Amino acid sequence: MSTDTAGRELSHAVLDIEGMTCASCVARVEKRLQRLDGVRATVNLATETARVEHPADVSAEQLIGAVGEAGYTARVRRPAAAPADHTEHHAGGGHQHDVEDVPGRTTLRTRLVWGIVLAVPVVVLGMVPAWQFPGWQWLSLVLTAPVVFWAGWPFHRATFANARHGALTMDTLVTIGTFAAFAWSLWAVLFGSAGRIGIRHDVVLFGPVHDPTSLVYFEVAAAVTVLILLGRFVEQRSRRRAGAALRALLELGATDVELADGRRVAVDSLRVGDAFVVRPGETVATDGVVLEGAAAVDESMLTGESVPVDVAAGSEVTGGTIASGGRLLVRATSVGESTRLAHLARLVDEAQAGKSRVQRLADRVSAVFVPAVIVVAVLTLVGWIVAGAPVASGFTAAVAVLIIACPCALGLATPIAVLVGTGRGAELGILITGPEALEAAERIDVVLMDKTGTLTEGRMSVARVVTANGAAPDEALSRAAAVESASEHPIARAIVAAVDTVPAVADFAGFAGHGVRGVVAGEEVVAGSIAFVADRMAPLPAELLDAARDAAESGATVVAVGWDGHVRAVIAVADRVRDDAREAVARLHRTGASVVLVTGDNAGAAAAVAREIGVDEVVADVRPEGKLAEVRSRQAAGLRVAMVGDGVNDAAALAAADLGIAMGGGTDAAKHASDITLTAGSPVAVAAAIELSRRTLGVIRGNLFWAFAYNVAAIPLAVAGLLNPMVAAAAMAFSSVFVVLNSLRLRSALRPARRGASAPAAR
Template sequence: MENAQFKITGMVCASCAQTIEQAVRKLPGIDEANVNLASERMQIEFENQAVTPAQVIQAVVNAGYGAELAGELTKESDQHDRQAKQIELGKQKRSMISALVVAVVLMYVAMASDLHLPMINWRNTLSMASVELLLSLPIIWLGRSYLIAGAKALANLHPNMDSLVLVGTATAWLYSVVNTVIMAVSGAEQPLYYEASGTILALIMLGKYIEALSKQKTTNSLTSLLTLIPATAEVVGDSGDVTTVDVNDIHVGDHVLVKSGQSIPVDGKVLTGQTTVDESMLTGESMPVTKMTGDPVVGGSINKNGQVTYEATHVGSDTALAHIVKLVSDAQGSKAPIARLADRISGVFVPVIMTIALLGAIAWLISGQSLAFSLTIFVSVLVIACPCALGLATPTAIMVGTGKGAQHGVLFKNGTALEQLTQVNTVVLDKTGTITEGQPRVTSIETNHQDTSTVLQLAVSLEYYSDHPLAAAIVEANDQQRLPVEGFKTRPGFGLTGTIDDKVIAAGNQKLMAEQNVDVSSLSATTDRLTVQAQTLIYVASDHELMGVIAVADPVKEDSRKAVLQLKERGLNVVMLTGDNRATAMAIAQQVGITDVISDVLPDQKAAAIQQIQTDNTRVAMVGDGINDAPALVQADVGVAIGNGTDVAVDSASVILMNSDLSSLVTAHRLSHATMTNIKENLFWAFFYNVLGIPVALGVLYLFGGPLLNPMIAAAAMGFSSVTVVLNALRLNRFKVSKNERMNKMNKVAVEGMMCQGCADTVTEKLGQVVSNVKVDLDAKSATFDGDANIDQLNQTLADTPYSVK
């Protein structure tokens, strides 16, 4: 299936969106078509080569609306669209103000005597009627776009809100014209509705203008993302000369210079220099991140201090920010399942309202009321009914909610994910990379009467060919030459085997040892102790004889325990799913407060484990790395990929947490609940407004001695209903991440002068006096920590040692 997005023009209400969707879905090869009234865009899914964009556009045109294929969403295209909307808003504003001014004059002429205001001494009532007629004409001209659109919709047998306005105002105006002619012929005074038809149209123009202003604010989050990319960048040539180029002219491999205070134009990897970078636009985390040689930088982030030269690795639509913008745009154009009820009602709303208005007017006429009275009922019902509020209830909230999520490092791929996350009652967490850092390290090597270096060399020679995280930790711990391997085999869920110096070497878990008939009992006491400490064990055997065991630990993330407790406080059951053995899994689970653990699960069994949990009518959110856990993410009701801020194109997940913190899942859950609550409020108001307003317009209050609804008040109420829905959606902009959900990002500095583990221990102790969670990497000659201390403060702390940081 292919996806495409179109810009739609001419829509005024939910009925318009329904008409367009129905027209497009009739085309061959169209699987789905969703029209977003708030963003005025349509997303379609279609079979490749089964239908062309031109055919889709023609179907929309035939339905009475305009369409064009939406190009790639960029800073330039967004600015162009916003400028075009500003121009259109300017025209709309001028027409609206002019119409209101004329309407006020028209109302004064028509109603001055009723309100006991000073009035013109008309020669006769025909003179006053003629002036009212003349004053109504400019209002009709200024509001002609609504009347023409309504007429077109009627002609296409798909009436919309403008059709209601057209029928209501035209009926009142034509009735007045006929009565004016009668007055001219007979001289008898007749009831007139010029002021009602003119004022209704002017008030609708006012409501539409305020609605357009409010809707524009729902796209602010997306626009703020697009404006992060600078217009130009400084590229360093082969000879060292620096040239300023347009950011769109940067190519992969170019060397880009970024000075203090500048925005980073495209994704890349630092070549020279050191700085701290504000990546809050990407991860939602305000703590600046230290960058030095070899570290990745992301386009759109802000270089806080220092100067770096980096190599561009991703440009244009391949950058992380471009992926984020596309995901947010797609999500804002999608529909949540909760919108289906409103869609069904909107599809028949206008014809039903027209029928109700006509039957109501006839009923009053039959009951003995005058034609003028019945006409008031007819016009009031047509004007007060508002399918706009129904159509805006869901998309406005989704647009604001998904945009707000992007600001806090949470990407919802569509409205369905946003809604389904609120229905989840169980959260299943993968262990590696989700609860833990995902960067295991070798903590000890225990041997069975062998040399430690020999055991490590055999393991490294095999693990070098594996892409498993544990393999990377073992390879990183080795400083010896690798041995040649023949017949290398990967055993998913078990380990690795191969032949070295004519001996069969096996490196893996206890299940692999059992398969290879290796007796591991000689080290059982040691392995039991390490397992209790949550160490993962890699057994190494040569020719079916145990050589030793390598213990690897993957540290738990700083925020994991806090996040698990917060999820439980929100009423969610938390389960850990891992391929580790039971003892190791329980040790990690105990550290973070999880009691429900599923262990010893092979990668291809995780989806089945999720399915088993779902059998008890349990709705599951699976949180994993988005790659190894892809089948489980797809099987879950909501798949949540936890990444590093750059891996945002995860196909198998419907929610992406960009900053790798599990606390972001709490943020996502809170935001989804806030958005769905907002949608329900909007739908309630939209339904309640019509349920209450239409009976009042029909004269129910009048039956019991109350007032009859004036059509002009009905017009004002209709415009107010749509504006209320949009303003309520904008309240989501107040959503904030609580302090408990924020996790300080680790700062990183280079450490000079370290030669041994004792040196590293000294640096750890000294730095720990001014910052927290210090972790010193002797091999990488670097240190990471939490806190706001700068380089000068850290070096002052190390002043009495031979070490320094930079």
């Protein structure tokens, strides 16, 4: 346990927080928590959690109380006893019930569906005078009330919470606009002339209305609520994906384990020092040291490399990795939150917490726009009264100001463009998670690319066969495949896959970490490491030694094959570079970004790939923490960093990078931690993803400008009483239509403009 500068012991806690909607909520919660003496807090909007470091004398009740003072509810998460506990919480990125159906809760989807059902007839009746039957306004009142107060309750709840702390956000403007339209309409129906049976709306474009109390704006209140609710629904569906990265990581762990005495128990009951068994094909339950046995362990979750690591007594193994080819007895050295897998989950969580501070463009503008609109509306009412005009006329003008400023188009500007842009991206095999990815893609200085599964195919295959002593390549490969066919090792599978017909093998024997032997067509055949085969046959001829040396320098794994007393061939097995990797790097260079190869593989293999595809820099032999450090060091130097990867070992770096891009064939952890996923799996799509993101962001900015331009231009007319609130509502609607039409331009983004264009084809 650590101590602070005053010598007090520090504890750690995780709080689950409900009610946060934007980056300003995050800042407010952090500020309140950190007002407590000695407390440091990091709040993650994506998972709706706060990681808190606090002195031992600061109680959980004090932490919860501080969050409550900020206007939100919190609870301290109990220490998880099993991975399933983590999984349940993180299944939807914090509070999945905001979007998904959870028994006993009203979901955002439910509010949206019922809001649409109730609002459509209100909007039709309000905007089409010919359909306004006797008593239509009373029906509109009945239908609008639940839309505004029930469907729109998430906005109003946030508005009231923000108001207690002097904060004004988009939610504030939604509440003010919808309440103003509904309140005016309710007053006009109950106390004005709008409630008379048979009355219809006056159609006056400009100039004062003869009887302002004859107008109702139920359709404005209903339409704004539903459209903003739609935008929030789209936004939250994107945002909640972020927390799924932690679920994907934690699901890699084993759920139960066999102890040395044969009992099978839940993995959470393991303690440091316990001995447990790992059979071929099983997941290692927790970090430990091998006591007995030998096997090949797939550590791709840590290194990203497809070649397994051979382990024996004394070797360290990591929980979540997969053993093959042998039985292991392992002594647990770390359990629970101390394991390497839990550490990776914390790295991802911390990285996402930093990214969640990205401000929405609309929120930043609203911080200025909301108070300005309120001040203008109040001054309008006061000005009309001071000028001696009827209070009703002044109130009508003030309401027109609020309605014209109502953020229908503003609320749609980002989510609609994201929706269309991501739809186009899906056609191109590019899945964009949300607005943060678009902002991040605007200026990328350096692209860090993982090797295995990103620039290479991610699987072993035979790259070259060199023979000696009169053997033919096909014969050597066939005999090697025969003895390797009984092995589960990935290198063995690659050799077997390289031949059409595998001969029968007899008297097979495997030697973990060394090689295999068997009888093929009446002759003993040995395949494996050079030392293993040479020890059973004869020293390698010079030409085979040279070929083996060249293959090893290029990063390939060398398998020697011998029979009839002689070593007859060496087979180079490697992860083959993708055919389009060079083109991908060239396209990234054309975007103005430098490309760095960051891999857990050895320096020789990394350098060979780098030379072949033309990257600018190589960083080899790095583990997950090293990749994360590479991202942060370049960010500290003022560069905007994109990370491209496909493995669990890339998840933390993907989450921390300004732009995380996951290859579609990769792990769930990588996909969920990233901002963009390339479903087609081609590295060429990386540059296309950046270009599409930049175009989408440009459309968002255009939307935001015009969303304000249409409405702000009419505010002076509303102040002067020359703008019928109905026209204000129409202007608001038109700005929304414009935002949608402008966003639809993205549907044609990245279409090849000339022959040979290399943008991904729609599938």
